[in-house]
Amino acid sequence: MxxxxxxxxxxxxxxxxxxxxxxxxxxxxxxxxxxxxxxxxxxxxxxxxxxxxxxxxxxxxxxxxxxxxxxxxxxxxxxxxxxxxDHEGNEIIAEVSGKELLSADIMRLVLSFEEEFSFYAGQFVNLKRPDGLTRSYSIANTPAQSNTLEFHIKRLPNGRFSSWVHEELAVGEKLSVSEAKGTCHYLPGKYDQPLLLVGTGSGLAPLIGIVNDALNKGHSGPIRLYHGSRDPEGLYLIDEMQALAENVENFDYTPCVSGENDREKFTKGRAHDIALSSTDSLTGWRVYLCGHPEMVNQTKMMAYLKGASLSDIYADAFYLSSSGK
Ligand SMILES: Cc1cc2nc3c(=O)[nH]c(=O)nc-3n(C[C@H](O)[C@H](O)[C@H](O)COP(=O)(O)OP(=O)(O)OC[C@H]3O[C@@H](n4cnc5c(N)ncnc54)[C@H](O)[C@@H]3O)c2cc1C
Ligand code: FES
Known part of the structure; x- marks a missing residue:
């Protein structure tokens, strides 16, 4: 053995x-x-x-x-x-500088750094509690604000890290942050390429970073964002996204609700189904998928079958920890 x-x-x-x-x-x-x-x-x-x-x-x-x-x-x-x-080289201490509820379950957490934090819009970091419990969270802001990181953290019932962030972590406290990770991010270039972004729940966080970064960098191709949830309460930042869509000609935003709902402002159905049916072909498109692992993995395959090149599909599945530290 x-x-x-x-x-x-x-x-x-x-x-x-x-x-x-x-x-x-x-x-x-x-x-x-x-x-x-x-x-x-x-x-x-x-x-x-x-x-x-x-x-x-x-x-x-x-x-x-x-x-x-x-x-x-x-x-x-x-x-x-x-x-x-040896973590000394790649963990940085940040201070909690803001906490704000964006919906009943989603907390906007803002961390501040003394020095510039290097990242691409859409990447994630690992946050570590003082007792060592570590979880990954996607960055919701853009590198233009390089001394802060913003996160959208969904509270899970009995979720150890997310409940701690919602209920105990206070402004002024310190947190250990890894370097930025992941390849699901905006890269400048091909500014006229159409972008399709689909997220469920807090999967909106990295997509907002990517959309804002693309717009800051002058992306001129169409940018379509689909945000989905089973019920309307699972969506957030709706007014802000709608306002952006009204002001920016090449940006469209569709909030989708897959369960029962009678509110007109939401499109009925699953975000990825609606996103994929919005165009005949995805040949030439760049696709970003973030959130529920099942949605991300299914849509990756469907986007490929609809013509998107595998090298143009960027995805972050928000896997949950099954146990332990
Ligand atoms: C690359 C990546 C990026 C991520 N980005 C984000 C992000 O931006 N925002 C974010 O909120 N999360 C994100 N996550 C998920 C995050 O890392 C944590 O897994 C999540 O916050 C749960 O951690 P926790 O310690 O609170 O829950 P844990 O204590 O780890 O509990 C999770 C357990 O809860 C159970 N569970 C799962 N769903 C439910 C439910 N709906 N109701 C009841 N129990 C449930 C499961 O059995 C699971 O074992 C990301 C994950 C990855 C891998
Ligand atoms: S890569 Fe996440 S636990 Fe191993």
Whole structure:
């Protein structure tokens, strides 16, 4: 049986287990959140053998070279000696400078930094509580405001991090923030390319950042934003988005409600169905999908089948943590 060594302690692992499973099963506390290879909060480093390439997918070349890997994606083929990463270089302390309810369940959280924070509109960061609990949240503002980050955090019933943000975290308190991550972001260039953006729930957050950044940079192609929820209460910033759509000729906004509702201002149906049926073909379009994992993964495939090139589809599925730290 192969063995994992961490801090001199040895842990046997089963062939179908990840490094993260092995350590959590042995009650070793390892930061993690999505367990889907997305958030990178389970980053570890091999001190001997090279990690399997699947476990390094999405990591920067510099990290790959130093044998960093994602513990939730690492099925070791041989013995490994591993270590937790040295976080000093890539975690930054921020101060909570604003909290405001955008709807009954969505909190706008604003963090301020002493120095410029480098990111692309639409990326996400990992926020860490003083006790180590870590969760990913998408950035809702644009790099033009580089000393602050804005987030839209949906409160889940009994959700440990989101309830803490809503109920306990106070203005003036400090929070640890990772560097910006993810490839679902706006990149300048191809300014006349049509953009289709679909988000559910707090999936609106990165899309607002992307829309505003695109407009700031003079994007001239059509920009269509579809925001969906089962009920009207799940939508937010409706008036602001409608006002933007009235003022900006190439921007359209469609709030969609898939469940029962009798309010005229919402389009009835699922946001991704309505978005996809709004055009005959997506050939040449750039597509952004954020929010519920099922919606994101389904729509990715449907957008591709409708002609969008895979390299033009950018997606962030908001995977929830299934357990633990
Ligand atoms: C790349 C990425 C970006 C993200 N961006 C955002 C963002 O911008 N905004 C945002 O709000 N979230 C975002 N998330 C999700 C976020 O990281 C957390 O998973 C979420 O806030 C829940 O964390 P929690 O600690 O509050 O809940 P946890 O304590 O981790 O609880 C989650 C558990 O709650 C249960 N659960 C799930 N849904 C419900 C429900 N509706 N009712 C009751 N129980 C439920 C599930 O069983 C799950 O195990 C993102 C996730 C990823 C991976
Ligand atoms: S990438 Fe491993 S827990 Fe998110």
């Amino acid at each position: 192969a063995t994992l060594t961490l801090n001199g302690n040895k842990y046997p692992y089963q062939s179908n287990e990840t490094v993260l499973d092995t350590l959590l099963n042995a009650n070793v506390e390892i930061p993690h959140a999505c367990r889907e290879g997305v958030c990178q909060s389970c980053l570890m480093r091999s001190l001997d053998n090279s990690p399997p390439s699947l476990a390094q997918n999405g990591l920067k070349d510099t990290l790959q070279h130093k044998k960093y890997f994602l513990a939730c994606r690492c099925y070791p083929k041989q013995d490994m000696t591993v270590a937790l990463p």
